Amino acid sequence: MDGTLLNEQSQMTEATKEACRLLRESGCKLVISTGRTYKSACLPIDGFPFDGYVCSNGATVHDANGATVQETSLPADMIQQALHTLRQIPLYYELHDTESNRWMVQEDRERIELLIQDDTSIEGLSLRRFAFYEWARVTPFAELMERIKTGETRVVKLFFWHPIPDELLSVRQKLEQWSGEAEITSSGRHNIEVIPKGVSKWEGLAYFCKKWGLSPEQVMMFGDAENDREALSQAGFPVVMDNAAPAVKELARFIAPHHDEDGVAQFIRQHILAGG
Structure with a gap:
């Protein structure tokens, strides 16, 4: 699209x-x-x-x-491990589930908003308009991890974004450790998308x-x-x-x-x- x-x-x-x-x-x-x-x-x-x-x-x-x-859906343990590692990096991220919900971690939301507040690209504007204010379901990290662990929330994609494409190189390198469980792809220079293996x-x-x-x-x-x-x-x-x-x-x-x-x-x- x-x-x-x-x-x-x-x-x-x-x-x-x-x-x-x-x-x-x-x-x-x-x-x-x-x-x-x-x-x-x-x-x-x-x-x-x-x-x-x-x-x-x-x-x-x-x-x-x-x-x-x-x-x-992605393996629950892989999601938990990846987020524990990657949420320490200053970048925008979302989790997309089987019901078309876009999840954000409450503790990280303010930091993420600061990252994209000055971005004027179409993608940056869309992130603010749809993810933050209309689409995102914001929940504490521990609660989201529990939902994923129990299967209440089944995640189909991890979405990472940064206004500077080169900043994503280290993110992709870190994600390679889960390449046996997930496919790592992209729909543009500013993002990385992680989906189930074979999908x-x-x-x-x-x-x-x-x-x-x-x-x-x-x-x-x-x-x-x-x-x-x-x-x-x-x-x-x-x-x-x-x-x-x-x-x-x-x-x-x-x-x-x-x-x-x-x-x-x-x-x-x-x-x-x-x-x-």
């Missing part, structure tokens, strides 16, 4: 909605594939009727009406391929980031956005225009609906 379907204001424009509507009318199935939680994914599409949703990088999969059809956007999309009797060769995947790598590698028609990093562009069969120029809509109209 971010950096692909949505523009710089995190909006699905009317031009993109119309192109997607025409694509659905032609008989294609449209699936959102995102690092966002389901609730967060629904915000910018403003009710557009997608046929399915692969969320939290594939850790949760939802059908057209939002019902969860597949979910995978990816492609694994989520595979659910819909099986449901609809489609082969990988019949799938077109739009993407721009590291967390799109598996899906772009497996899809028969990998389309990478012009704003993507060079390493991701190496996976492309086609390049779509920049995401802030309605790149997905332009590609759909010029290369699919036009019979290209």
Whole structure:
């Protein structure tokens, strides 16, 4: 979604909605594939009727009406160990659960707010608007750890963010000790996302391929980031956005225009609906 379907204001424009509507009318199935939680994914599409949703990088999969059809959570002991280690570093972090809740530790909230209060990027503004004031469930550290230990809260993703990308290098290095239990990926230069081992956007999309009797060769995947790598590698028609990093562009069969120029809509109209 971010950096692909949505523009710089995190909006699905009317031009993109119309192109997607025409694509659905032609008989294609449209699936959102995102690092966002389901609730967060629904915000910018403003009710557009997608046929399915692969969320939290594939850790949760939802059908057209939002019902969860597949979910995978991180090991409770791994989460506890990782947070005990990483919450000592001055960075923003959240825990996302199977119910689309975004959890924050009460003792760390003030420090986190200071970290992002001066950030004026779209991502920084979104963090303040959605995580702090509308989405986050804030709870004491000990209480959150107990919820995770008992299984009352099942976490599907750890999200780490810092305004200076280089500051995340040491975070990624520390996370490598749990690489046998989790996948470490990213949806942008400023974040690191930790998801269950074996989970990816492609694994989520595979659910819909099986449901609809489609082969990988019949799938077109739009993407721009590291967390799109598996899906772009497996899809028969990998389309990478012009704003993507060079390493991701190496996976492309086609390049779509920049995401802030309605790149997905332009590609759909010029290369699919036009019979290209």
